[in-house]
Amino acid sequence: MKRLTGKDVARAAGVSASAVSRAFTAENRLNKATRDHILKVAAEMGYRPNALARSLIKQESDLVAVVVGNTDGIYDKDFFNHLSTALQKRGKWALQIRSEDQENLAETLGKALMYPVAAAIVRAGTVDPQAIENSKQMNVPLIYTGLGPVIKGADCVWLNYKSGGLLGTRHLVRRGCKKIAYIGGIKGFTADTGRRDGYLEALQEAGLQPHSISQTKFDFESGMQIALNLLQSDNPPDAFYCVSDAAALGALNAAKSLLNLRVPEDVAIVGSDNMPMASWPCFDLTAATNPIDEIVQNLMETLEARLANLDQQEMSVVVEPQLVIRGSA
Structure with a gap:
């Protein structure tokens, strides 16, 4: 079945397509009665705005690419769950792109940059200069986690x-x-x-x-x-x-x-x-x-600071480990 569009809703509601678009924005100039009518018709039809199309029109995106290697490990699965939850709480959505090995990281990141993403968070064991260059060419901020202390052309949140x-x-x-x-x-x-x-x-x-x-x-x-x-x-x-x-x-x-x-x-x-x-x-x-909560919190703060000022120097945030002593040693 063909996906419903704003034009379909406009015809059913007897309004213009631009009125439908404005009805789904936080700041709109429609009167309350018109907006309520449009939203009611849209809900009855099962219409949802196309977020990707809207991001292309507005030149803004709520997507954050998360480029990861092999996520079969328990720690990496927990890390991604915490990261995606933290992004959602801030109105962002994680687009997970998986790279099977380190050598393909630049290619994998390139595929992620085909989408209208606001930034990319890369969890990697080594730096790939080509991946950084790709993100610079696309004007997409790049944040590494798992490296440090300073990466030329990218931000980094890293464990000591x-x-x-x-x-x-x-x-x-x-x-x-x-x-x-x-x-x-x-x-x-x-x-x-x-x-x-x-x-x-x-x-x-x-x-x-x-x-x-x-x-x-x-x-x-x-x-x-x-x-x-x-x-x-x-x-x-x-x-x-x-x-x-x-x-x-x-x-x-x-x-x-x-x-x-x-x-x-x-x-x-x-x-x-x-x-x-x-x-x-x-x-x-x-x-x-290797505290996931602390690392993710620092990633969110770095992401927000970078998006607020794309021209500032590379940021590097270090997280210090602690030793938890139990019965094995």
């Missing part, structure tokens, strides 16, 4: 990943752990680089050498397999600092469920993110925080 690595590893050192392994993420991603740097600095402070450094996809399965291999080796670690809660829960499962080790007595485990399930009694995971 290195601080999280320092907090988690220092805690393990204070517990008396000597053979601390690092279970990392995808090499080159800011989260992995920063947390690994913090891990290495904390060990250097304590006069310790890294037990081992491994890479994962920030996921449960590879975290579990790496921990299982290390714990069954001739030189098992006495602690893990993990790049994500998912990897830490994998290590926890390997230690407790597969090898019947005592946590934290035989091996201590610290994660990163502090997802809600980290506090579940069955996990009781010590973790450095």
Whole structure:
């Protein structure tokens, strides 16, 4: 069926198409009786204004592109839910565009910019200069989250990943752990680089050498397999600092469920993110925080400030993690 248009409503209501358009704007010059009549006819017909068409006419948009990578992780799903809710509370709508891998980010963002969006929020592990250039050419503000501290041509709200690595590893050192392994993420991603740097600095402070450094996809399965291999080796670690809660829960499962080790007595485990399930009694995971509410709030404030002044210098907002100590370490 053909979608109803403002002209259809105009014919049914006996008014002009421009009167119908004005009836659906916050500021209109119609008298109350005419507006009420138009809205009543429109409701009876099931008519809704075409938001995309209106945004093209007005050169304004309530759409914000949210460009993300793989969102299969629990943290990323929670993050998008919080972000889309925060946007809606401010009269904005999230247009989620998913990029399967980092290499396709510029292409994915280019597709998002085909829509009349007010801005784009990109959750990525590395910077893509071409993506920034695309947004500049389209005059669409670009806000990164997951990077930092300063990105030329874009705003950034970022977590101090290195601080999280320092907090988690220092805690393990204070517990008396000597053979601390690092279970990392995808090499080159800011989260992995920063947390690994913090891990290495904390060990250097304590006069310790890294037990081992491994890479994962920030996921449960590879975290579990790496921990299982290390714990069954001739030189098992006495602690893990993990790049994500998912990897830490994998290590926890390997230690407790597969090898019947005592946590934290035989091996201590610290994660990163502090997802809600980290506090579940069955996990009781010590973790450095990656606070979604605080990051999303800063994203909203950065977005509003950018839209209010498109010409101001790049903004960079840092969020500092905290360490939540539970039973795993």
